[in-house]
Amino acid sequence: MMEKTENIQKDIRITAPLSREQALELKAGDSVLISGVIYTARDAAHKRMVETLDQGGDLPFDVRDAIVYYVGPSPARPGNVIGSAGPTTSGRMDAYAPRLLDLGLRGMIGKGARNQGVIDAIVRNEAVYFAAIGGGAAVIADSIKSMEVIAFEELGAEAVRRLEVVDLPAIVAIDSTGANYYDIGRRAYLAERDGAAGDVTDAAGAGEGDEV
Amino acid sequence: MKQIHVNNITEAVKNSCLEANYRLPSDVMNALETAAASEPFKPAAGILNRIVENHHLAAKGVYPICQDTGIVFVLVELGQEVHIEGGSLEEAINEGVRQGYGQGFLRKSVVGDPIQRVNTGDNTPAAIQWRVVPGDQLRVVIAPKGFGSENMSRLKMLKPSDGLQGVEDFILETVELAGSNPCPPIVIGVGIGGTFDLVAGLAKRALMRPLDEAHHDPYYQALEASLLEKVNATGIGPQGFGGKTTALAVRIEAYPTHIAGLPVAVNINCHAARHVEFTL
Incomplete structure (x- = not known):
C-alpha cells in the first residue's frame, strides 16, 4: 500500500425538512447524516400520488422542502420501529420525480443514477439527490426512530410512511448545481489509477492493480 | 427408491429462507472482505467496509441483510x-416460502399478476427451476433474488460469427448499462448456448455456484478470470461511485447450441448474493 495521508471527511449534519439554504451548501460527494422527518414512497405510491395530482387532489404530506426516501421496508419485529430499510433503485421514479420537484420537493434518497429530466428538475428547483448504500439496509434501519403509515396502507411495503430519522447516512449524489458524483467519483478513480500506472517505479510495490 | 415426505421439504425450505435472508454465506462474505482490504480507491474501500458492517449486523438476526428479500429462486x-x-x-416448496417469509419478518415482494399487480401477501409463488438428475437425493438451492439487480439483466441471440468477442462485448455492455443501479459490487451470472429459454436458466444457475468454487472446465475458468478483470477495469466501483471493485465474480455456464446460434444471457446479482442449499 502506498503511504497516503488519510483524508478524513467529516459528515455534514442536515435536518429534514431541508431548507433551500441547506440544499445549496451541499456538494456532490459530501457525506451527510440526515435527521428529522422524511417520507417514504416508491413505485406504486408515486403512481398513486401523480394520479391524485392529476385529479386535482392533494399529496399525503406537505411536499415543500420535504425529503422523500425511495424505500419499501421489510416488516418490523415486535418491539422494533421498522425492519430493514435500504434504498431501492431511483431510476424507476424518474418518470414522477420532476413533477414533485416542481411542487417544492427538496430532496430524494435512493440509489443509482438519475436521468437528465430529473437532473434538470433538481437544478431548476435547487434540490438534492442523496444516495444511501444499496444493501446497507440493516445499518439504515438503526437510524429510524419512528414510523407511521400516512397513506395507501393497502400497498403494504409500498405505502407512504412518515419516518423520524436520526443520523441516516447518505452521500450527495447530485447537488443543486447538477454536479453528479456518479460521474465525478468514477473519473476520480480512473484518474488516480491511470496516474498511478504511469508512475511505474512508485506503483510497483503497490501489489494490487499495478498492471492495468 | 427413497421416500421423502413433503413436510420435511417444507421445513427445510422455511429454514433456508430464514438463513439466507439474515446470514450472507461465507463465500460471499470472504469475497467482500477481501475486496474491502484490496480496494485501492479510498472512498470505495469505505463503502465496502460499510457493506461488510451491514452484513455482520444482519447476522444478529433482527434486520434482514436487505429490505428487498426478493422473489425466492429455487433450484x-x-x-x-x-x-x-x-x-x-411444488406446493411443499411454496409452503416453506410462505412460512419462512411470515415467521422471519421478511418483505412480501411478489405480485400475483404482472399487469394487475396485486401482492400475493406471502411472497409465493417461488421461481423454481427443475432438474431431474441421477441418484436418490433431493438437492435444493434457495436464493432470494432482489430486483434492483434482476432488472439489469439482459439476453441476446448473437450470431455464430460474433464469437467470443461478441459475447464479451455483450457482457461488458450489460455491466455498463447497469452502472450504479444493481448495488455493485455485483456478481455476474452468464449463460452461453442452449436455446432462448435455456440460456436464461443457465445464467441464473451460474449465480448459484459458490464464489470460492472454480469452474470445472479450465477454459471457462480462465474466461471468468479475464472477464472479471475487464469488468473491474470499467471503474464503476462499489455503488457506482468509482473504484476497482465493480464485481466480485463472473460465473459462466455453457451448453451445446444450434449451428446457427449463439445465445447469451447475463443475470446480475447484487453484493447480497444470498444462497443456501440443503440435501435430503
Whole structure:
C-alpha cells in the first residue's frame, strides 16, 4: 500500500425538512447524516400520488422542502420501529420525480443514477439527490426512530410512511448545481489509477492493480 | 427408491429462507472482505467496509441483510430414485416460502399478476427451476433474488460469427448499462448456448455456484478470470461511485447450441448474493 495521508471527511449534519439554504451548501460527494422527518414512497405510491395530482387532489404530506426516501421496508419485529430499510433503485421514479420537484420537493434518497429530466428538475428547483448504500439496509434501519403509515396502507411495503430519522447516512449524489458524483467519483478513480500506472517505479510495490 | 415426505421439504425450505435472508454465506462474505482490504480507491474501500458492517449486523438476526428479500429462486435437483410422498413437491416448496417469509419478518415482494399487480401477501409463488438428475437425493438451492439487480439483466441471440468477442462485448455492455443501479459490487451470472429459454436458466444457475468454487472446465475458468478483470477495469466501483471493485465474480455456464446460434444471457446479482442449499 502506498503511504497516503488519510483524508478524513467529516459528515455534514442536515435536518429534514431541508431548507433551500441547506440544499445549496451541499456538494456532490459530501457525506451527510440526515435527521428529522422524511417520507417514504416508491413505485406504486408515486403512481398513486401523480394520479391524485392529476385529479386535482392533494399529496399525503406537505411536499415543500420535504425529503422523500425511495424505500419499501421489510416488516418490523415486535418491539422494533421498522425492519430493514435500504434504498431501492431511483431510476424507476424518474418518470414522477420532476413533477414533485416542481411542487417544492427538496430532496430524494435512493440509489443509482438519475436521468437528465430529473437532473434538470433538481437544478431548476435547487434540490438534492442523496444516495444511501444499496444493501446497507440493516445499518439504515438503526437510524429510524419512528414510523407511521400516512397513506395507501393497502400497498403494504409500498405505502407512504412518515419516518423520524436520526443520523441516516447518505452521500450527495447530485447537488443543486447538477454536479453528479456518479460521474465525478468514477473519473476520480480512473484518474488516480491511470496516474498511478504511469508512475511505474512508485506503483510497483503497490501489489494490487499495478498492471492495468 | 427413497421416500421423502413433503413436510420435511417444507421445513427445510422455511429454514433456508430464514438463513439466507439474515446470514450472507461465507463465500460471499470472504469475497467482500477481501475486496474491502484490496480496494485501492479510498472512498470505495469505505463503502465496502460499510457493506461488510451491514452484513455482520444482519447476522444478529433482527434486520434482514436487505429490505428487498426478493422473489425466492429455487433450484431443485431431484434424483430420479426419489419418491416424494404426502403431497405436491411444488406446493411443499411454496409452503416453506410462505412460512419462512411470515415467521422471519421478511418483505412480501411478489405480485400475483404482472399487469394487475396485486401482492400475493406471502411472497409465493417461488421461481423454481427443475432438474431431474441421477441418484436418490433431493438437492435444493434457495436464493432470494432482489430486483434492483434482476432488472439489469439482459439476453441476446448473437450470431455464430460474433464469437467470443461478441459475447464479451455483450457482457461488458450489460455491466455498463447497469452502472450504479444493481448495488455493485455485483456478481455476474452468464449463460452461453442452449436455446432462448435455456440460456436464461443457465445464467441464473451460474449465480448459484459458490464464489470460492472454480469452474470445472479450465477454459471457462480462465474466461471468468479475464472477464472479471475487464469488468473491474470499467471503474464503476462499489455503488457506482468509482473504484476497482465493480464485481466480485463472473460465473459462466455453457451448453451445446444450434449451428446457427449463439445465445447469451447475463443475470446480475447484487453484493447480497444470498444462497443456501440443503440435501435430503
